[in-house]
Amino acid sequence: MWIDITQTMKKGMPNWPGDTPFSFEIAYTKQQTGSVNIGKIETSLHTGTHADAPFHFDNNGPTIDQLDVNTFIGDCLVIDCRPHSIISAAFLQAIDFQGVQRILLKTVDRISDCFPQHIPIIDAEVAALLKERGVFLLGVDNPSVDSLTSKEVQAHHALYAHQIQIIEGLDLSCIEPGLYDFIALPLKIEGADGAPVRAVIRKK
Ligand SMILES: N[C@@H](CC(=O)c1ccccc1NC=O)C(=O)O
Ligand SMILES: [Zn+2]
Numbered sequence: 332m333w334i335d336i337t338q339t340m341k342k343g344m345p346n347w348p349g350d351t352p353f354s355f356e357i358a359y360t361k362q363q364t365g366s367v368n369i370g371k372i373e374t375s376l377h378t379g380t381h382a383d384a385p386f387h388f389d390n391n392g393p394t395i396d397q398l399d400v401n402t403f404i405g406d407c408l409v410i411d412c413r414p415h416s417i418i419s420a421a422f423l424q425a426i427d428f429q430g431v432q433r434i435l436l437k438t439v440d441r442i443s444d445c446f447p448q449h450i451p452i453i454d455a456e457v458a459a460l461l462k463e464r465g466v467f468l469l470g471v472d473n474p475s476v477d478s479l480t481s482k483e484v485q486a487h488h489a490l491y492a493h494q495i496q497i498i499e500g501l502d503l504s505c506i507e508p509g510l511y512d513f514i515a516l517p518l519k520i521e522g523a524d525g526a527p528v529r530a531v532i533r534k535k
């Protein structure tokens with residue numbers, strides 16, 4: 332059984348303050364076209380469950396359409412990080428990744444309907460540890476891998492420097508820690524800094 336770990340995209344969903352809110356409407360109704368309803372959306376590419384492309388924080392980095400789809404399909408390990416407000420390399424060091432190359436961090440019991448005030452931050456040294464363990468994808472149930480006020484976005488840069496791709500805004504509310512199959516493919520938008528994903532997992 333595949334489990335959906337994607338936030339539903341809808342009007343009023345949590346959004347980065349000041350960023351383009353998500354909207355969807357029927358641009359042309361069935362009545363207008365005489366045949367079909369045609370919807371249109373407007374959205375920031377960093378709203379809801381999405382992948383970051385390195386171009387998001389590095390003008391020379393690859394864009395979302397240039398990332399390898401194989402990164403986003405395969406085994407993953409969900410790790411329970413609740414209580415921790417800083418996710419340190421020391422904490423992750425003690426965990427057996429079981430050879431898995433995709434890691435999802437569960438940091439909250441359930442995701443809130445509002446944009447959070449505080450989120451756990453990921454120590455910049457985590458990237459080196461993940462790389463050493465062969466990890467190439469890190470997913471979080473938060474809007475960012477860095478603090479909400481960070482302008483340096485150190486964790487984003489450190490992860491990119493270690494060739495680790497980022498997925499943010501997962502909904503791990505009902506998910507137990509453990510090993511899963513995972514699929515979360517970003518939309519192929521040429522030149523984009525990120526893209527929504529439909530993320531699903533299945534217990535191994
Ligand atoms: N790093 C966040 C997005 C982000 O930082 C952001 C998104 C929208 C508007 C402002 C943002 N950061 C601002 O300093 C992300 O990767 O989704
Ligand atoms: Zn993002």
Ligand SMILES: [Zn+2]
Pocket residue numbers: 383474475476487497499
């Ligand atoms: Zn990000």
